[in-house]
Amino acid sequence: MSTSQKVVIVTGASQGIGAGLVQAFREHGYKVIATSRSIKPSTDPDVLAIAGDIGDRAVAEKVVREGVARFGRIDSLVNNAGIFIAKSFTEYTQEEYISKRSTNLDGFFNITQLAIAQMEKQGNGGHVVSVTTSLTDHAIDGVPSVLASLTKGGINAATKSLAIEYAKRGIRVNAISPGIIRTPMHGPETHEALGSLHPMGHMGDIKDIVDGVLYLDNAAFVTGEILHVDGGQSAGH
Template identity: 75%
Template sequence: MSISKKVIVITGASQGLGDGMVKAFRELGYRIVATSRSIKPSTDPDIHTVAGDIGEPETAQRVIREALSRFGRIDTLVNNAGIFIAKPFTAYTAEDYANVLSVNLNGFFYITQLAIAEMEKQGSGHVVNITTSLVDHAIDGVPSVLASLTKGGLNAATKSLAIEYAKRGIRVNAVSPGIIKTPMHGEETHAALGNLHPVGHMGEIDDIAQAVVYLDGAKFVTGEILHVDGGQSAGH
C-alpha cells in the first residue's frame, strides 16, 4: 500500500458532476474512492468504488474504512451527492422531504464527520460541498424550497466548519453551481434553462470539476462559497 499520492473521496460519483470530478482528479494522478447507489466496479486500480446509500451511516462508515484500507489516507472529501425535487411547496410529500434530507444532509453529516476525524490525525485535509446558487437567488418558475433548505444549510456549515478547523490544517469550501448540462436535463430543455443565467447558457460538467480542482490546490482559501453559475447569483 502506497500513500505517496493524494486520495480523494467523491460521493454521487456514478454520473454527471461526480463522474466528471472522478475523471478530472484521476487525470491529476489522485487515487479515488467513488461512491453512489448505482456505481459499478472500476478496472483502474487507483479508483475504488463503493455502492450504497450515502444517507445511511453504514455506507459512510464503509466508504471511509475502505478508503483507509485501500489507500492509507484521505486528503479530500467532495460531498457531491444530492437530489433536487422541483415541486410547489404545498405539493411536497413527507417522502419527498425525507428523501431530500437523507441525501443532502445525512449524506453530508455522516461521511464528513468520519473524514474530518481522519484528517485531524494527519493534520491536513480538505472538504468541498456542492451546493446550489438557488440558495442565493431563487428563480420564478423553479420551485426549490427543499434544495434551498438543505443546500443553504451546507453553505452555512461550510463556513462554520472552516472556522472550527482552520488551525488544525483542515480547509472547508463549497462550490455553488448554476444549472449544469447533466443527464438530468434533456437536450430539449437546454435553451430555456440557459436563458435563466445572465451569460445565456448552461454550465458544463467540467466547469464544476475544475472549480473543485482549483479549491483543492488553493491552500489559502477556506470558508469560501465559490459560485460557478454564469452570473446567476449576482442578479438578473
C-alpha cells in the same frame, strides 16, 4: 503501499458531475474512493468504488474504513451527492422530504464527520468541498426550490462554520455553488430555456464545476469560500 499520491472521496460519483470529478482527479494523479447508490466496480486499481446510500451512516463508515484500508489515507472529500426535486412547496410529500434530507443533509453530515476525523488522525490537514446550488442565494420565479434551499443552504452555512472550527488544524472547508449544468438529467430540448435563466445566456458544463473543485482543492489559502460557478445567477438579473 505508497501514500505519496493524494486520496479523495467523491460522493454521487456514478454519473454527471460526480463521474466527471472522478475522471479529472485520476487525470491529476489522485487515488479516488467513489461512491453512489448505483456505482459499478472499477477496473482502475486506483479507483475504489463503493455502492450504497450515503445517507446511511453504515455506508459512510464503510467508505472511509475501506478507503483507508486500500489507500492508507484521506486527503480530500467532495460532497457531490444530492437530490433536486422541483415542486411547489405544498405539494412535497413527507417521503420526498425525508429522501431529500437523507441524501443532502444526513449524507453530508455522515461522510464529512468521518472524513474530518480521519484527517485529524493523520495530522497533516485536508480539504472538504461540497457542491451546493446558487438557488440558495438567488431564487428563480418558476423554479420551485425550497427543499434545495433548506438543505444546500444549510451546507453553505455549515461550510463557513466548519472552516473556522478547523482552520488552525489545517483542514480547509469550501463549497462550490453551481447554476444549471448540462448533464444527462436535462434533455436537449430543455437547454435553451434553462440557459436563459442565467445572465450569461447558457447553461454551464460539467467541466466548469470540475475546474472549480480542482481549484479549491489546490488553493491552500482559501477556506470558508462559497465559489459561485453559475453564469452570473447569484449576482442578479
